[in-house]
Amino acid sequence: MSLDVAAQASLGDFRLDASFISDSRVTAIFGPSGSGKTSVLNVIAGLLRPERGRVVVDGAVLMDSAAGIFVPAYRRRVGYVFQESRLFPNLSVKSNLLYGRFFARQDDRYALIDEVVDLLDLSSLLPRGIQALSGGERQRVAIGRALLASPRLLLLDEPLASLDEKRKQEVMPFLERLRDQAHVPIVYVSHVLAEIERLSGTVVTMAAGRVVAVT
Amino acid sequence: MFSLTQEEITAIKLSLRVAIVATAVSLPIGVLIALLLARGRFWGRSLLNALVLVPLVLPPVVTGYLLLVAFGRNGLLGRWFEEHLGIVFAFRWTGAALACAIMGFPLMVRAIRLSIEAVDRKLEQAASTLGASSLWVFATVTLPLIAPGLLAGAILAFARAMGEFGATITFVSNIPGETQTLPTLIYTFTQVPGGDPAALRLTVISLALSLAAILASEALAERIRGKLDAK
Numbered sequence: 001m002s003l004d005v006a007a008q009a010s011l012g013d014f015r016l017d018a019s020f021i022s023d024s025r026v027t028a029i030f031g032p033s034g035s036g037k038t039s040v041l042n043v044i045a046g047l048l049r050p051e052r053g054r055v056v057v058d059g060a061v062l063m064d065s066a067a068g069i070f071v072p073a074y075r076r077r078v079g080y081v082f083q084e085s086r087l088f089p090n091l092s093v094k095s096n097l098l099y100g101r102f103f104a105r106q107d108d109r110y111a112l113i114d115e116v117v118d119l120l121d122l123s124s125l126l127p128r129g130i131q132a133l134s135g136g137e138r139q140r141v142a143i144g145r146a147l148l149a150s151p152r153l154l155l156l157d158e159p160l161a162s163l164d165e166k167r168k169q170e171v172m173p174f175l176e177r178l179r180d181q182a183h184v185p186i187v188y189v190s191h192v193l194a195e196i197e198r199l200s201g202t203v204v205t206m207a208a209g210r211v212v213a214v215t
Numbered sequence: 216m217f218s219l220t221q222e223e224i225t226a227i228k229l230s231l232r233v234a235i236v237a238t239a240v241s242l243p244i245g246v247l248i249a250l251l252l253a254r255g256r257f258w259g260r261s262l263l264n265a266l267v268l269v270p271l272v273l274p275p276v277v278t279g280y281l282l283l284v285a286f287g288r289n290g291l292l293g294r295w296f297e298e299h300l301g302i303v304f305a306f307r308w309t310g311a312a313l314a315c316a317i318m319g320f321p322l323m324v325r326a327i328r329l330s331i332e333a334v335d336r337k338l339e340q341a342a343s344t345l346g347a348s349s350l351w352v353f354a355t356v357t358l359p360l361i362a363p364g365l366l367a368g369a370i371l372a373f374a375r376a377m378g379e380f381g382a383t384i385t386f387v388s389n390i391p392g393e394t395q396t397l398p399t400l401i402y403t404f405t406q407v408p409g410g411d412p413a414a415l416r417l418t419v420i421s422l423a424l425s426l427a428a429i430l431a432s433e434a435l436a437e438r439i440r441g442k443l444d445a446k
Contacts, residue, residue: 045344046343046344047340047343047344072343072348073340073343073344074343074344074345074346074347074348074349074351074352075346076344077346078344079344079345080341080344082337082341084337086335086337086338086340086341088338088341088342088355088356089338089360090356090359090360099342099345099347099355100345100346102346103345103346103347103351104346145345146344146345149345149346
C-alpha cells in the first residue's frame, strides 16, 4: 500500500497546502476541526479539485494537475464514509449496501456480501428502512456500503463524531475489525487522539491547512 | 340536471385529452428547465426564470395572441413545425394543448424547482463516490427524491390546463369537437338564452376537478416536508 497526496487549494478564506506520503495500511489524519482534514479526504475522493496537486494510490494516478489528469469521483474506486452516514433515504438497508456494488466492474469486485454483512454484523438490519436505524447502525451500514463497492482505498471521516459515547463504544470494535479483516487500506480522520491511537498506523498531523508532522 | 349532453361529453373528453397531452409533453422540459434554474450558474438565468414565469402575470389574451403570431400557419415557428414535424397548431386541439402547456408551465417548473433545491447534494456526492456517473446519480438519487415535487407540479399543470380559457380561445378559437374545451363551452352556454343549467352543470364538474387537484398537490407537498424533517 502506498498513498501519495499533495494539494493546494483556496477555499474562501481557508488555504489548504498539504502533502504527505504514507505506506501503512492505516493512515490517520489528526488535527483540530478546521485544520483541513476533510478537505484532504475530498481531494483524495475527487469531490474537491485543488488548483495544484497529486493523488497516487498504489501507483494509480487519480489526479495530477501537472499532467492534466483528473479522474472523476465515480471512476476513482475510493470508498468514503462521511461524518453523517449519508444513506439514501429512499432505499432499504439492503439496497443501500448493494448500491456501489452495482457500479463496480466485475473484475474489480473483491468484497463479498456475506463477509461484509458478518464483519459489520448487519444481518438483522437488512430488511429495515433507513429511518428505523440508530446513529451507530447507520454508520455501520455506511461502512458496509462503501466496502461493497470494492474500493481500492477507504476514507473514514470522523465516523464516530456524530455519535454519543455509548454508540462510539459500540462502533469502535467494528472499526478495529475493519482494520484487521477487510482487505483495503484505510485513511481515518479524527480530532480525537484516543481513536487514532487505538487504530494506530501512520499519523499525519494537520494544523491550519498544513501538514505539521508525519509519524 | 346531471345527465350530460353529447356536446358536453365531447368537450370534457377534449379537455382531458388536451390537459393530459399538455402535461405529459411539458413535464420532461419542465424538469430540465427546473434543473437549470435550481443549479445552473450561467448568464441569462434570471431572464430564463422571468420568461418561464411571465405567463402567470401576462393577460392570457396576450399569451394567446403571441402564440397565434408565432405558431399560426404563417408564423415562423408554426411553419417550422408544419414542415418538419407535420404538426399544425392553429385552430386544432394541438394548439389548445400548446396554450395550456405554456400557461401551466410556471406552476410546474416552480414546484419541481423547489423540490430540486430541497435535495441534499451530499447524498449525490455519496453516490458519486460509490461509482455512479452524474446521469446515474440523477436517475437513482435525485429523481426518486424529487418524485413528489414532480407529481405535485404535474398535477398543478394538469389542473391549470383543464381550466385554461383566455389563451386557448384567442389562439385556437372555440370550435366544437376540435378546440371547444370545458371552459370555452361554459362560456358558450353563458352567451345563449337558457344556457344557465348547462353552464352550472359544467361549473360543478370544473370546480370538483380543480379542488381535487389542489388537494392532491398540497398533500404531496406535505409529504416532502415530512421527509425532510425525518432526516
